[in-house]
Amino acid sequence: MTAHISDEVMRKINERHLRPTSRWYFSGREVLFWAVAAFCAVAAILAGSTAVFLAGDYDWEWPTESLAGSWRYILDGVPHFWLLMTVLPVVSAVGVILATRRGYRIGATAAGAAVLGLTLLGGTAFARYGVGEAVDVALTKSLPPYESLVRHRTEVWSEPEAGRLAGTVVAVEASQDIVIKDFKNRIWRVSSESLPALEREKLRPGAEIKVVGSPVKAGGRSDAEKEQAPRFSAKTVKPWRSKNREIKIERPEKTERSENKLDRRDQSETAAARRRGTAPRED
Structure with missing residues (x-):
């Protein structure tokens, strides 16, 4: 078998x-x-x-x-x-x-x-x-x-008709309007009347922000305003990048300690430049 x-x-x-x-x-x-x-x-x-x-x-x-x-x-x-x-x-x-x-x-x-x-x-x-x-x-x-x-996040925040607008601050006008350029290179005039005064003071040209609000319809605007950039009424403004943090206020004031640090830094840089022979001579 x-x-x-x-x-x-x-x-x-x-x-x-x-x-x-x-x-x-x-x-x-x-x-x-x-x-x-x-x-x-x-x-x-x-x-x-x-x-x-x-x-x-x-x-x-x-x-x-x-x-x-x-x-x-x-x-x-x-x-x-x-x-x-x-x-x-x-x-x-x-x-x-x-x-x-x-x-x-x-x-x-x-x-x-x-x-x-x-x-x-x-x-x-x-x-x-x-x-x-x-x-x-x-x-x-x-x-x-x-x-x-x-x-993308930029696309989500480029929908003003949905109440979302983001971009770079171009100018802050005396009329409490904020001129911004969105991510599609469109210019907007954002009304900040409803924002707290402290929040408006924190805005600076060049800052990237995101705005929640609503677009102002052309029907409620004058002929002169219609020829200008579209308007957007802001309810809330926050920084674009730093989440859950306030916009930093740039303070021109210098403390005595910071001035001393800058003086020491300038002195050290001047000394190093002299050693390299690139520092200008004093008369």
Whole structure:
């Protein structure tokens, strides 16, 4: 019986011209699978770091008052594209790990937990060191269609009809109007009458701010005002970059200690310049 089975096996091998597969094939296949899994893990970490950056750059403490309960505003802060780009490599990495020689021993749960944990830790660390921001900036500059896939903070705050306006202060006029240039290079005249006096005093030309309020409709303006820049009535003004912090007031006054430090610095720089022979000689 055993001999009959052996003869049958040998006959089929000869008929099909079967040859033994080299062990190098299986070794190379194993290395390739783990390399693909590592590549997927790195891709997931990069995508995760970009998602963490975009989510952290969003103004989650806003909106207030008129924007409260705006689900669209909240959903705009979720980086849907990058979350998808994070999940896909994670799933791919788990599938490739399970296809390796010892994948059945690892199991889907353990492999998924390991890859997901590595993605979360690596993505957070990369975002902290600016990798996520670098990826976002590089894609924004080199890939125009990318703008339609990601909703940036500047785009969210360039919707005056929704009560959100941001830009750079160009001038602060005596009529309590603030002239700003938004991120689309449009000039706006922002009325700050409803703002506290202390908050108006903190504004300086060149400062980047974000404003919550409402646009002034052209129907309620005179013909002369219609020819000027569009108007926006401000309810709240906050700095653009520094979240949860007030705009710093520039104080021209110098304390005695700061003046002494500046004098010592000037003296040391002059002495160093004299040693190099570049300082002007005193008459």
